[in-house]
Amino acid sequence: MSKIQEFHRLHTGRELLLLGNAWDLLSALLLEEAGFKAIGTTSWGIANSLGYADGQLIDFDHHLSIIKAITDNVKIPVSADIEAGYGSDQRTILENVLRTADIGVAGINIEDSLKRQKGLRSVKEHCHLLEAMRMMLDNRGYHDFYINARIDTYFQMLEPFNETIERAKFYVESGASGIFIPGLVDIEEIKGIISDIDAPINLLSLPGLTDCHKLNEIGVKRFSFGNALSDKIIAYLKMNASQILKEQNTACLFEK
Incomplete structure (x- = not known):
């Protein structure tokens, strides 16, 4: 079984997939x-580790090289946040x-938010992108x-519930494998x-949603x-750096 197949399978079992988020090798x-x-x-996390804020400020080649280093050195499937x-x-x-697919990842996250301004891509535009993406990947053998x-929507709208459902349905019809809704924490809305x-629905851990x-009991995958x-x-x-400097003592580094 390839890593792509294994990663896909992990979303279809009875147990929720808890993904470990990495920022370097x-x-x-x-x-x-x-x-x-x-x-x-x-x-x-990757941006932070390089001294940048999040938001596509890193050169993509540099970003991809970090993802490749991870993919080349772990045996488990890797999904790339691009x-x-x-x-x-x-x-x-x-x-x-x-x-990104060519370096061996099993999947990607792709956002519908705009980066140079606040707002979301139109549903039509994002669906065209997802359709073209799925066709391209299938044609290259990445089934x-x-x-x-x-x-x-939950990061950018005051009343996002209905818009989220509408977008999710269209995205799945356009080739999305799963739907990721960061910011969604209300159990009834979930x-x-x-x-x-x-x-499969993917959620982001936030205070009150841990x-x-x-989450497995209500069907989050x-x-x-x-x-x-x-x-x-x-x-x-x-905290430790501040303590060392303030106390002029490195004892905190050896505390268990």
Whole structure:
């Protein structure tokens, strides 16, 4: 079974897939060693590790080289977070998707949000992109490649529920393998979306939305923690660095 097939299968079992989000090779190797069944890169974490803010500010070649280092060195499937595709036109985005598939990832996250301004791509425009993406990947032999269509309505709209369902249905019809809805935390709305959408639903861990067992019970198929782990490690590093400087003592580095 290829990694693409394995990753696709992980979304169809009885158990929710808890994805480990990595931002460099070391974090990916440690997540694999811990027992995670698949890894998703976090664009926020990668940007942070390089001194950038999130939002496609890194050169795509540099971003891709980090994803490739992870893919080349772990045995489990890797899904690449490529934000909105690192391009302002469909041709560039499709080229970047294909380059990402060619380095051996099993899937991607692709957003419907705009990067140079606030707002979302029109449903029609994003559906055309997803259709072209699926056709291109199939033509290159990447059958079952996982296109996780991220919908950013909950980050950009005051009343996103109905718009989210509408977009999700169109995206699935256009070739998306699954639907990712970061910012969605209300349990009743989660249930409503799951009952209406014929595709695996992926949620992002946020305060108040952390329990995989409860989410599995209501039918969520994939759960990720995004940049939360990398942020926690950065905060720990800052705290210890400040303590060392303030106390002029490195004892904290050896405390268990």
